[in-house]
Amino acid sequence: MRRLLSSMASSSRIVFSQTERAPGVINFAIGTPGPDLIPKKAIDAAFTSAISENQDPLMYQYALSEGTSPFRKSLAKFLTEQNFSYEGGAVQEENLSATFGNSLGLVTVSKLFAKPGDIVVVEDPTYFLAGKMFQDQGLRCVRVGVDEHGLKVDDLEGWLSSTTVRPSLLYSIPRHHNPTSRCLSQDRGDKLIALAEKYGFKIVFDDPYSLLTYSQNVAPPQTRITEHVISLGSFSKILTPGLRLGWMIGGPKTIEKIGTDGALNSGGGPAGVLTEAVRRLIDNGSLNLHLEMLRKELGERHKVLEQAFEEEFGPGVASCRPALGGYFTYASFKEASVTPGFTTAGLRQHCVDTNAGVLFMPVANCAVADPIAEGEGGFGLVPGLVRAR
Ligand SMILES: Cc1ncc(COP(=O)(O)O)c(C=O)c1O
Numbered sequence: 268m269r270r271l272l273s274s275m276a277s278s279s280r281i282v283f284s285q286t287e288r289a290p291g292v293i294n295f296a297i298g299t300p301g302p303d304l305i306p307k308k309a310i311d312a313a314f315t316s317a318i319s320e321n322q323d324p325l326m327y328q329y330a331l332s333e334g335t336s337p338f339r340k341s342l343a344k345f346l347t348e349q350n351f352s353y354e355g356g357a358v359q360e361e362n363l364s365a366t367f368g369n370s371l372g373l374v375t376v377s378k379l380f381a382k383p384g385d386i387v388v389v390e391d392p393t394y395f396l397a398g399k400m401f402q403d404q405g406l407r408c409v410r411v412g413v414d415e416h417g418l419k420v421d422d423l424e425g426w427l428s429s430t431t432v433r434p435s436l437l438y439s440i441p442r443h444h445n446p447t448s449r450c451l452s453q454d455r456g457d458k459l460i461a462l463a464e465k466y467g468f469k470i471v472f473d474d475p476y477s478l479l480t481y482s483q484n485v486a487p488p489q490t491r492i493t494e495h496v497i498s499l500g501s502f503s504k505i506l507t508p509g510l511r512l513g514w515m516i517g518g519p520k521t522i523e524k525i526g527t528d529g530a531l532n533s534g535g536g537p538a539g540v541l542t543e544a545v546r547r548l549i550d551n552g553s554l555n556l557h558l559e560m561l562r563k564e565l566g567e568r569h570k571v572l573e574q575a576f577e578e579e580f581g582p583g584v585a586s587c588r589p590a591l592g593g594y595f596t597y598a599s600f601k602e603a604s605v606t607p608g609f610t611t612a613g614l615r616q617h618c619v620d621t622n623a624g625v626l627f628m629p630v631a632n633c634a635v636a637d638p639i640a641e642g643e644g645g646f647g648l649v650p651g652l653v654r655a656r
Contacts, residue, residue: 296626298445298476298504298594304561305507309553313544326539332531333522334365334514338542341549342514349478350487351498351516358516362492364525365536366513369475370400372499373438375528376515377404380469380497381435388437389635390418394445394473395628397438398635408635409434417441417451420458427466434468441490443476443593446633450485450591463495469521475501475513478558480592481566494518502545504594505558512537512545565594572596597630 317326333339339360347357366372381387383405389397391410398408411426412419418439437459441451451459463470472490477500480487492498494517501513515525525531536542548554569590576587576598588597 292626294626295596296628299508300504300561304564306553306557309548309557310506310510310544313547313551313553314540316547317540317543321543326543328539329535330537330539330542332365332526332528332534332536333363334536334542335539335546336360338365338546339363341546345549345554346500346514346516351477351490351492353492353516353518354494355491358492361519361522362516364515364517364522365542366499366501366515367511367537368503368508368513369473369499369501370396372501372513372515373397373400373471373473374404375525375531376469376471376497376499377401377406377436379524379528380471381406385435386432388423388434388468390439390444391635392446392630392633393438393635394440395633397473401438402636406436410635413444413447413449415449417444417449417455418459420455420462424458424462427462433466437463437468437470439470439472441472441474441477443479443591443595445476445593446595446597446628446630448588448590448593448595448597451490453486456491460491460493460495468495470496472496472498474498475504476593476595478505479562479565479594481562481569482589482591485591492516494520497521505554505561506545506548510541510545512541562592565592569596 334342342365343358343360343363346363351358353359353362366375377387377400381404385406387401387406387408388411389401389408390413392413401408409426411423423437439451439459441456443450459470462468472492474490477490490496490498497515497517499513499515502510503513515522517525545554548557573587573589573596580600586599590596
C-alpha cells in the first residue's frame, strides 16, 4: 500500500494538471469541467465590473480570513436557496468561511481539529488524494467501506463500540461520491451525526458535487449540518478550478476557530477582487443559469459515456452505474475480458491508456493506507473489522 501511494504521489501531478497535459488526451481521471463548460464570458464580465465599478481600495487589501461580509451574505442566500441549511434553518453569514477550494479547506480543518497521530476515518474507496493530504499532516487513516447508500455507518458503529480508539475526524464525500458516484442516504447521514455526538468526532463533508445533481431520482441536497459537521464546497466544479475559491459551512464556534488559523490570519482570506467578482456572478443570476446548463450537459454526457461502454464492451464485460449527478461514472470490468493494455502495471500506476489517449482512475488508486488494519498501529483493534469493501 505504501508503494502504491508513493507512486500515486508522483503520478497525481500528471493526472491533475490540465494545463500541462499532452494535447488530445481526454482526462476522465478527475472531476472538472471540460474547457467548453467553463463560463468564460460571464467570468470575464464579472471581473471587469468588479474592477471598473468598485472603486473601494479596500478590495485590494488584506481581507478577513472568512471572506468579506458582502460575499458571505450572497453566498449564504445562494446556498440556502440550493437547499443547504444549518441546524434546519437558513445558512447565515456567520456559518460561512471562504476557502481557497476544498483541498486547502480540508488541510485547515484537519490542522485545527486534529493533531499529528490522531485518527481520521476515511471512506474506502475515496478521493485518490485524500489519504495523502491527511498523511502529510501526520494523521492516521482508518477505512470504512461504502455501498449503494454511501458510507457503511453500521460498520463504523460496530468498530466504535468495540474499541477505545477515538477518531478526531471522519472524512466523507456525501453526494455524487468520488469515485463511486453514490450519495449518502438521509438515514445514514442522521445516524452519522448521532455517532459524532456520541463519540465526539467532527464530520468533514467534502462536498464539491452536491450542486450538480441532474437526475430526478435523487432528492436535492439535504445534508444536515450541525456543530459536529463541517461541509466544504467549491467553485472548482461549478465554475472552474482556476479560481481557487470555495467555502465551508459550520457552526459559529467552528467558523470562529477557523478564523484563528495562523496562516489565514497572516495572509487573509481569498483575494478581495476574486470574491467580489464571484459575488457578482451569484447576485446577477449568472451562477444559477450556468448551473442549470451544467447539470443538463453533465447528465447528457454521462448517458453518452454509458452507451459507449455498452457498445464498446458489451453488458457482459463492463457495467456502468447510472450516475445521479456530479462528474463520476463508475464502471466495473470483468478482469478476464478487458484489453491487454488495460491491465499493464504502467497503466495502473499512471492511469494513462496511451493507445486510446484517455486518462482514467483505477479504483485501486482510491484506497488510503490504513496502518491499523495493516497491523502497524498497535491499537489492539480486531484487524479486518473496518476493512469491509
Ligand atoms: C472529493 C474531492 N475533493 C476535493 C477536490 C479538489 O477540490 P478543490 O479544487 O476545491 O480544491 C476534488 C477534485 O477532484 C474532489 O473530487
